[in-house]
Amino acid sequence: MQVDKIEMGTVIDHIRAGKAAKVMKILEIGENYPHRVAILINVPSKMMKTKDIVKIEGKVVSEEHANIIALVSPGASINIIRNSAIEKKFTVALPKEVSGLGRCANPNCITAEGAKTKFRMEGDGRYRCHFCERRSGAEELV
């Protein structure tokens, strides 16, 4: 399967198989995104057996934003592309705090009414909602 190189944008590799759609959601790339996006699902991988890859043209993802991807796919690697070359490469790490993204698993949380979400990671790696105090696993937030 051949996908064109991009001149400027982000390539997200080593995404857990089946999680590409959630990565797109985290990056808020939907049907109105104006540039090319390639989504590869269940790509054979020596390390992971199968993985997903997302190539996004025209969007450079910040490290802070990229780290949210770790909620659904720890170990995903981010390649920032400029002038058709890799400018920066890093592996996502679970963020200590998630703010303004994700949703609380508690349907009765005040954030379900539209308040901006905020979660903090606790010692055991689970996240606590700043508002309703409900604890959730990382993947439950997205």
Add this chain to the structure above:
Amino acid sequence: MDVISIRDMEKKDIEEILDSAEAYAAGKKKSPLSGKVLATLFFEASTRTKLSFQSAALRSGMEYIDFLPETSSLKKGESFEDTVKTVEGYADALVIRHPKEGSARLAADILGKPVINGGDGGNQHPTQTLIDLYSIRKSKGRIKGLNVTLFGDLKHARTMRSLAYALGMFEAKVTLVSPVGLEMDPLYVKELEDRFSLQVHVKTEPEFSEADVLYVCRIQQERFADPMEAKRVTERFRIKKDDLKGAKDDLVILHPLPKINEIEGAIDGMKQARYFEQAHNGVPVRQAVLEYALHK
């Protein structure tokens, strides 16, 4: 200083409030809050919390203004955020009860004046927990080392979760007794055990022979899918006078109220029944909370 969650408070803060409440109750303390205005915003029903806050304000020389949702601009669709921002300009502190969990925290984040959580959905009711601790300490002289049995619907009662947390902080021994399906969230129990080395015993049959304090809450029949099962469980978890024969003579029975039928009426007159006194303790404790919130 906001009072939103018992989790935000350290043991020394709680002890300071309990000591202050004791001084207010004994008439040994004059409140420094004369002339201040308290706003009570209760977006859902309350008897004890609202009235005892208003009484505490008056006894502290404060005035209070009361927000009534049914006659307010909520009816015109005004948001919670806009409502509290508006009221902030009319008062020195706000007490808020709201059915949505996290609402008091949201208000505290957007307001500059102190916010006191009067109960946010099934999450927290910190001033009730302070009243519970005060009532236990007043009745037994201490909290540390006491056997406290939490009895009833431990899954849905916010008072039980907050109290269990505070009891862990004060090194009490906790026994959880609830019907099958209404147990306290095991992840929460594990968190308490890990955080405080709290000794927790879990039982699904009514039993409190070892208890120094029996804290009862209502089993909500509407939580059961089968009405017959609801009736059977509530009957089995109804405390009757005969059940107290095996209990310690100096047992203290507490209940956050309102109680419906989970405690037999004949128990109300027994020396162990301290729940109305507990409700009355709400005034000095909330006087102390107001001072803490406005002067810390």
